[in-house]
Amino acid sequence: QKEVEQNSGPLSVPEGAIASLNCTYSDRGSQSFFWYRQYSGKSPELIMSIYSNGDKEDGRFTAQLNKASQYVSLLIRDSQPSDSATYLCAVTLVGKGDMRFGAGTRLTVKP
Amino acid sequence: DTAVSQTPKYLVTQMGNDKSIKCEQNLGHDTMYWYKQDSKKFLKIMFSYNNKELIINETVPNRFSPKSPDKAHLNLHINSLELGDSAVYFCASSQVGTSGKFYNEQFFGPGTRLTVL
Numbered sequence: 001q002k003e004v005e006q007n008s009g010p011l012s013v014p015e016g017a018i019a020s021l022n023c024t025y026s027d028r029g030s031q032s033f034f035w036y037r038q039y040s041g042k043s044p045e046l047i048m049s050i051y052s053n054g055d056k057e058d059g060r061f062t063a064q065l066n067k068a069s070q071y072v073s074l075l076i077r078d079s080q081p082s083d084s085a086t087y088l089c090a091v092t093l094v095g096k097g098d099m100r101f102g103a104g105t106r107l108t109v110k111p
Numbered sequence: 112d113t114a115v116s117q118t119p120k121y122l123v124t125q126m127g128n129d130k131s132i133k134c135e136q137n138l139g140h141d142t143m144y145w146y147k148q149d150s151k152k153f154l155k156i157m158f159s160y161n162n163k164e165l166i167i168n169e170t171v172p173n174r175f176s177p178k179s180p181d182k183a184h185l186n187l188h189i190n191s192l193e194l195g196d197s198a199v200y201f202c203a204s205s206q207v208g209t210s211g212k213f214y215n216e217q218f219f220g221p222g223t224r225l226t227v228l
Binding site for chain 1: 112143151153154155156159167169201213215216218219220221222
């Protein structure tokens, strides 16, 4: 079982729609959860972090965490073509610095 | 005012050579990392350094060695390069701290694309 699993996609949504990206993790000791966006040929860019159960909103982005289900998601409202990228889910264990990444979900927003 | 910088951006070399990639961060962070992203875009941690101490060492070949002259720098040395080493290498940094809670938001450099011929 992979430590962090994501659907590889591609996920395609029309402009203005809500994009929903999902991620599951295997280690119940996971403490911190992150979403990174990576444009082709660029480095990962941190867009959201979440540490406790529930929702966290930042502009058009909402991260949702459910530790009981070992599930974290990212919602992108009013999707724009500029949101087209690969989204990486990452988790870290409490007391440890290493971050484990999922394989990423490729999102395409069509005008 | 680049937060995390890497040099070179591209590195093309022959099999068997030895090469280094440099990384510097000006964020004042206490921990730095090296990641490898392969052709399938999977990002995997290789090393991290905290206060000049190696705290994570994944199962990478011992041909790879991180060297940290100070808290702001973590260089990656690779000996006897092989074809399979071709990938993009990312440096990252974070402020782990000593509070016992590791929020660990990591910030990445622009990457170094290594091609071994």
